[in-house]
Amino acid sequence: MPKLVLTYFDFDGSRGEVARLAMHLAGIAFEDRRIAGKNWPALRDSTPFQAMPILEVDGKVISQSNTINRYVGKLAGLYPKDDWQAALVDEVMDAVEDITTRIGSTIELEGEFKKKARETLAAGPIPRFLQQIEARLKAGGGEWFVENRLTVADLKCYMWVRWLKSGVLDHIPADIVDKHAPLLAKHLERVKNHARIATYYESRRK
Numbered sequence: 001m002p003k004l005v006l007t008y009f010d011f012d013g014s015r016g017e018v019a020r021l022a023m024h025l026a027g028i029a030f031e032d033r034r035i036a037g038k039n040w041p042a043l044r045d046s047t048p049f050q051a052m053p054i055l056e057v058d059g060k061v062i063s064q065s066n067t068i069n070r071y072v073g074k075l076a077g078l079y080p081k082d083d084w085q086a087a088l089v090d091e092v093m094d095a096v097e098d099i100t101t102r103i104g105s106t107i108e109l110e111g112e113f114k115k116k117a118r119e120t121l122a123a124g125p126i127p128r129f130l131q132q133i134e135a136r137l138k139a140g141g142g143e144w145f146v147e148n149r150l151t152v153a154d155l156k157c158y159m160w161v162r163w164l165k166s167g168v169l170d171h172i173p174a175d176i177v178d179k180h181a182p183l184l185a186k187h188l189e190r191v192k193n194h195a196r197i198a199t200y201y202e203s204r205r206k
């Protein structure tokens with residue numbers, strides 16, 4: 001196993017958390033380098049695309065969360081070997097990344113601009129993405145996206161749906177998932193209650 005260092009913000013969510021979870025699930029040793037928000041500006045220009053997560057593999061750096069998710073997913077046995085199944089995983093992860101970027105771009109907006117931008121997303125794009133991603137879950141059998149087992153696609157979707165349902169996104173109703181994609185709401189519970197994920201978050205609370 002290579003020496004792995006994952007660098008991401010110091011919170012248990014979003015783009016960097018998928019790879020952390022995958023490595024914890026598989027019992028892969030890695031350095032979990034957590035960056036406080038105040039230390040990010042000093043680090044920013046040293047990252048390839050001025051963004052995190054980044055993963056060091058024996059001292060070499062790769063960036064882009066889904067690239068990292070695929071790489072780690074392969075090490076962890078959480079990414080399909082079959083090319084078609086792998087493409088289905090990629091499709092879900094890239095769709096989640098697209099909509100995450102669109103929602104993320106509203107974070108810096110202020111007041112009415114933020115309200116308008118988020119209401120627009122909540123009126124069309126978010127329901128659309130929820131329904132399309134739910135359709136892929138259904139096509140996979142309704143419990144997991146592919147191969148009737150947890151993969152990095154499930155972890156990526158889990159992070160997004162948990163964010164939407166958390167209520168932290170003003171102007172995006174927290175019930176938007178229940179309303180438009182009830183199977184994804186159930187999927188969230190399925191992933192959350194996965195024995196190793198539940199144990200991991202239990203240990204993070206101590």
Ligand SMILES: N[C@@H](CCC(=O)N[C@@H](CS)C(=O)NCC(=O)O)C(=O)O
Pocket residue numbers: 014015016044050051052053063064065066097
């Ligand atoms: N497409 C990139 C996006 C990375 C990204 O935007 N990361 C955010 C954190 S989730 C970030 O580094 N934000 C800090 C900044 O842009 O200054 C990926 O998937 O990794």
